[in-house]
Amino acid sequence: MADDARTWRVLVADDHLDHLEMICRAIERSPSGHRIKVVRATDGNAAYAALKEGVDMAFLDIKMPGQSGLSILRASRAEPSLAEVPIVIVSSSSDPWDIEASTNYGAKAYIEKGRYDRFRDRIVSVLEETLAMLA
């Protein structure tokens, strides 16, 4: 499956441009060997639009202008065409409510923004696990 010629479209949405950049770099440099096309969005509305255009999976920040990542998650679960798209919630929040809500709404995973090496490893592992499942 690693040599599958397919290019995965992965959406990354974060209103904080540094965070967006670093998450994208982590995904693009993942050592899995997948061919990945990162789609960037800096607010909720753009993220939802990109989601509807068609992506294989998405990393969504919670706090974003327009729509929050959680509201996009919930809306997409109610949308048949999007219901199966794996969505990972990425947030600096360690609030248990956010984590629980993410799980309940059907997020693939919840990754808290923390020390970069751990955070990057987590991004990569979730990404590879998901892509492997999708493949």
Next chain:
Amino acid sequence: MKSLRTKIALWFVILLLVTVGSLSWFSLRETESALRDEIVETHQARAAGAADALADLVADAKAKTRAAADDGVFAGPHNETRMRAALDETVREGPFITALFVPTDPEEPVVESPEGLLKILFSDRPQASKDSFVASLRMLAPDLDDTHIARWPLPGSWSTITAVESGDTTHGLLAFQGAPVRPAIEAGRPPSGAQAFVADGEGILIGAPDDREGADVSEALTVLASREDRTAIVVLGSTQYLATLFPLGSEPWRLMLATPRDEAFAAVDTLLTTAAGVAAVFLILAIAATGVLAHQITAPVRRLHDASARVTGGEYGTQVRVSGKDELAELAGAFNAMSAKMHEDRIRLLRNQETLERTVEERTAALLEKNAELEMFVYAVSHDLKTPLVSLDWLTEDLAASLKDPARRAEAEETLVRVRRNIDGMQSLVSDLLELSRIGRGEDAPVRVDLAAVLDAVVAELEPQRRAHGVELRRETTTLPEVQGDPSLFHRMLSNLVGNAIKYASDDEGLVVLRSDVETDIDGRWWRFDVADDGPGVPPDMREQVFHPFVRSPEARARRVEGTGIGLAIVRKAVRRYGGTVDVTDAPEGGALFRVRMPLDRKTRDPNLLDHDTSMVDTRDGVTNDGR
């Protein structure tokens, strides 16, 4: 009853009256005694008068009888015709003494009894011999001699027969008729109701009122005879009498004048009754006055006692009825005042307590609110510091990796720029936080601030941003006052407002307009400063929140306008520090209109604002309003 002193004085007057009354009573007793003596003396005098008068009459009758005998009225043969003639004459002589003379012819029939004598006198055959008659007389009156008058009690109205002699011959008998004795006594002017009794030396009643004929007066006579003044209270029948025994002239008879005691002493009894009545009235008045006084003294005391008990029981404010002006009334007044004061104090205490509790509640609520605000603030600060820290962590980690790969040099340089920007952001944030904190402390002494100069400096500083955003800055600020305050604070305030307007002005040939004016209303003079832009404005539901720390409008976030989220909080805090206000509305230019109003007179400072201790004076107009 004006005062307790008066009451006590009156009390003494009453006591005095009782004392005087008692003394008068004793004096009265003396008067009564004297009166009694006087009555007795008068009675004795009347008895003497009556006795004298009676004695005169008796003597007169005896003389007439002797004279008649001497004239030979009784001489000659005894016959009824002559006797009657003599009798009639004698009767005519004296209205009250009937003299009867009987010839003492021994040959005449003997009179054996008074009844017999009467027969002799009044019957058709009164013939008796002298001897037998005298013998009869001697039998009846053994002591009879020539000069002796013997007594001979007779029934009916006749009292006594007396033998009268003339020479050697007993001429006849003298008889007193009892009833006519009374007029004789009346001649002595006895008191009305008095009765006269005449008795002989041996206590035999020889004269008495009609209804007293045959009464037994011997005991009374014995009592009277034993008295030196011959006067005493005696009992006749069942009635008490004041009686006096008096000799009847030279006759061996005695007159007893008896007046019913009640009648004799009527004056004394009236005196005593009247005195007793007056004394009783005095006593009753004294008792009544004492009762009234006692009630007047004790009733208020009792009322005070009851009221005190009620106050003790918690009925503060209990009042006692006050009447009069005496010491008790004063005491009651003082009590009422004390009770009312206690009531008032208690109410005040309760009110104070309520106020205190309310204040504590309000303070607690305010503290809780402040605490919540502080927690929110700390959370916001932490979040806003955490985000760049996370970025720095990630960026520096990535930078380290990039530096190892020469192919990623450009990327490393770009990462460094990001690092720099995050550090700048954190510095701004920390700087703004320090500024916000500094306004709260208010440590700098106010100095004169030329707002025109401050605005010039601000505009000059913001010139690069203005040019970068392509915004036109229009100043309509001809009237900028001079004020007292912290210059850096005014600088920061104006900088934040104008900087915000430049950031949010329309992207396409944006416009920012500054207007300044001094206006006057009933509260005084105000400096009004407007900052308007043609940007997206602030939605109504955010117009209050934008002045809270770390609150940024969705538009600001969407447009990625740089900022710490503290700028407007600093503006509001600075404005309030000087008693002013700041709010945001719609600008005629289409965007937001931030309007600052700050008081130029001390009196326009809003006392509800916390930071209004620093005066603002418009020195440009030469007007100082705070007295300095």
